[in-house]
Amino acid sequence: MCGIVGLFLKQPKLEPELGAMLSDMLAVMSDRGPDSAGFAVYGDGARGRVKLTVSGANEAVLREAVAELGRAVGEDLPATFRDTYAVISLPALKEQQARSSIAARMDISFVGAGKRMELYKEVGLPQRVAQRFGLVRMEGSHGIGHTRMATESAVTTRGAHPFSTGLDQCLVHNGSLSNHNGVRRVLQREGMTFETENDTEVAAGYLSWKIREGASLKEALTQSLADLDGFYTFVVGTESGFAVLRDPISCKPAVMAETDDYVAFGSEYRALAMLPGVDKAHLFEPRPATVYAWERG
Amino acid sequence: MSNVDLGKAPLRELNAMLHALAPATNETHWIVTNPGGKHAIACGVDAPVTIDIEGHVGYYCGGMNKRATILVSGNAGVGVAENMMSGEVRVRGDASQAAGATGCGGLLVIDGNASARCGISMKGIDIVVKGSIGPMSAFMAQAGNLVVLGDAGEALGDSIYEARLFVRGNVASLGADCIEKEMSAEDKSILRSVLKRADLADSVSPNDFTMFGSARRLYHFHIDNVDAY
Numbered sequence: 001m002c003g004i005v006g007l008f009l010k011q012p013k014l015e016p017e018l019g020a021m022l023s024d025m026l027a028v029m030s031d032r033g034p035d036s037a038g039f040a041v042y043g044d045g046a047r048g049r050v051k052l053t054v055s056g057a058n059e060a061v062l063r064e065a066v067a068e069l070g071r072a073v074g075e076d077l078p079a080t081f082r083d084t085y086a087v088i089s090l091p092a093l094k095e096q097q098a099r100s101s102i103a104a105r106m107d108i109s110f111v112g113a114g115k116r117m118e119l120y121k122e123v124g125l126p127q128r129v130a131q132r133f134g135l136v137r138m139e140g141s142h143g144i145g146h147t148r149m150a151t152e153s154a155v156t157t158r159g160a161h162p163f164s165t166g167l168d169q170c171l172v173h174n175g176s177l178s179n180h181n182g183v184r185r186v187l188q189r190e191g192m193t194f195e196t197e198n199d200t201e202v203a204a205g206y207l208s209w210k211i212r213e214g215a216s217l218k219e220a221l222t223q224s225l226a227d228l229d230g231f232y233t234f235v236v237g238t239e240s241g242f243a244v245l246r247d248p249i250s251c252k253p254a255v256m257a258e259t260d261d262y263v264a265f266g267s268e269y270r271a272l273a274m275l276p277g278v279d280k281a282h283l284f285e286p287r288p289a290t291v292y293a294w295e296r297g
Numbered sequence: 298m299s300n301v302d303l304g305k306a307p308l309r310e311l312n313a314m315l316h317a318l319a320p321a322t323n324e325t326h327w328i329v330t331n332p333g334g335k336h337a338i339a340c341g342v343d344a345p346v347t348i349d350i351e352g353h354v355g356y357y358c359g360g361m362n363k364r365a366t367i368l369v370s371g372n373a374g375v376g377v378a379e380n381m382m383s384g385e386v387r388v389r390g391d392a393s394q395a396a397g398a399t400g401c402g403g404l405l406v407i408d409g410n411a412s413a414r415c416g417i418s419m420k421g422i423d424i425v426v427k428g429s430i431g432p433m434s435a436f437m438a439q440a441g442n443l444v445v446l447g448d449a450g451e452a453l454g455d456s457i458y459e460a461r462l463f464v465r466g467n468v469a470s471l472g473a474d475c476i477e478k479e480m481s482a483e484d485k486s487i488l489r490s491v492l493k494r495a496d497l498a499d500s501v502s503p504n505d506f507t508m509f510g511s512a513r514r515l516y517h518f519h520i521d522n523v524d525a526y
Contacts (some may be wrong), residue, residue: 255374
């Protein structure tokens, strides 16, 4: 069992509240996943720049690493430090160089990259994880979160969701895939790389591969119905998009609320019960094997 | 009349009070506010009382119900009225998966739609869904009646034993060993009585339904299959 939540704002007016709303949703889902938690938030982006999310033992280690990274790319890099995580802003052209430098270091790990996406995950109770990273004060247009009750791999930070395998792309998953080893081998032949043995990372990698090959998020998810086997409810974020897919027998629970202001996803209605205007929202269960996708222009 | 605000009172307190009701209790009308999608609200009640729940409920609301009438003004989560023995559960909104699962008796009425596996393994319960039902409904159904005013999803009645499935709209597909059946006078009278209990006798005609049931090829021994044993 795991809990997943997602929130996609259709209007800018609630953007300052995004983190607070997502934080409440995540805390309620502690009952479904007390082992670890994670979330991705799509906030501000700057033209021509990329945000790299990295993790390390503590802030001092991260500050030292960011300074050194700045020397490597030849400019001071603005960064936000939150507990064991740092989000570094750098010119898009320097992304590959910076990622190689990060990969060469033993004291920090690459977590995700995007024009707008920031991604945090840690072991521990979801509420505590949200507090550590100050989710309640984060702003943005959409975000997704996950509370994990581990079944397929160990309780580690690297095994926590969301998984990000492409720029601004991330995915959370409730369920378990049965053919992930085979799919991983196919994707590795296509040049995709994986950080863990986790089944969910394969689903994320599959979508990133399809998008790389020219598919839209909706098309990639539709094709995953034929290629991924197992139980899943996926919630996926991209730079401007948000999507939901359940397996053909809808093994895992899902409920959604839509208003003029937002689309919200929860594993259970309890996770949506505190959202503003939810009593008047259109409440529905996503149908099995049906892709639901929203895009903000 | 007893009022319980689940925004303030713990759910266990409410359920403990309901479980403590004597058979001849005078506290026959309960109002529950702010259910907030909580799980197992009014589960295991065994008293002839009416419980009005104002809002959306989570999983297993009214599970194992005996004799009580439970009214949900909003939507219900997974397994509403699961394993009901008698009494009534009525949901004004939609119901999630496995509504009325394994129910042995009583009446479950859903005004909206029910999603996947409605009436799975039903064992004597009567279920009326005014909207449509999702895929794999009445899977391994054993007894009782499932009445659907709208449509039914894929694999209706897969591996069904002896329940009656009445559908007024379209059926996406039938599951293994589930077939359309001729409605006898007795079947029609049973349907009429279920519709009456759901207060639909005047607005819905039994003649508009198609009945489905078991072809009985799956659960009877057949000599052609002897090699499989």
